[in-house]
Amino acid sequence: MDILSTFSRDKSKLVAILQEYQRELGYLPEEIILKVADYLGMSPSTVYSIATFYPRFKFVPSGKKVICACRGTACHVRGGGRVLREIEKKLGIKAGETTPDMEYTLETVSCMGACVLAPAVMVDDEIHGQMTPQKVAEVFSDE
Ligand code: FES
Known part of the structure; x- marks a missing residue:
């Protein structure tokens, strides 16, 4: 219907x-x-x-997995920028882009309400806290 x-x-x-x-x-x-x-x-x-x-509406298709890196202050002061750069390196795309195979979309947010876990990254609906560039590889090895 x-x-x-x-x-x-x-x-x-x-x-x-x-x-x-x-x-x-x-x-x-x-x-x-x-x-x-x-x-x-x-x-x-x-x-x-x-x-x-409405930020929830998208106008281009997203990848199968949506990775969201936090750019908020709490995450930034605890190294969120380095984590984001590592994810960009790992996926070969910049924030706001989708991998050519449509597997991953990388987004950023100004706070995901998990400042106590800073720096935080969300993979679909699952939050990964206290991220480091080294932990990025672990997160992707779980995928
Ligand atoms: S600033 Fe990153 S979760 Fe709040």
């Missing part, structure tokens, strides 16, 4: 509809933005600008 058919043509449903597509596809391709805009009688640019307001 198509996602749109489960929603009324009510503009207030926009975010809920986008969430459903994000959950199913992992991101919001342009054709989905156009389709939702048409369904709700909104301009695609309005739908896109509302969607970009």
Whole structure:
């Protein structure tokens, strides 16, 4: 069943509809933005600008695993920058990029609410604390 058919043509449903597509596809391709805009009688640019307001919506596909390195102050002062550089070296990509084989996406966040574990890195939903450049290899060997 198509996602749109489960929603009324009510503009207030926009975010809920986008969430459903994000959950199913992992991101919001342009054709989905156009389709939702048409369904709700909104301009695609309005739908896109509302969607970009929410950090949880992605507009390009992510890798199978999402690695998130913290760039917050607590993590930074405890060596988070070195950990991030080691992950970038290990994956051969920079923060914000996805490996060409679509295995990993590397993101950063300004705090993941785990400052006591600084520096922290999240692999999908699992937090790895007290990270060091040496521990990066261990985290990836578990994958
Ligand atoms: S600053 Fe890194 S978890 Fe808070």
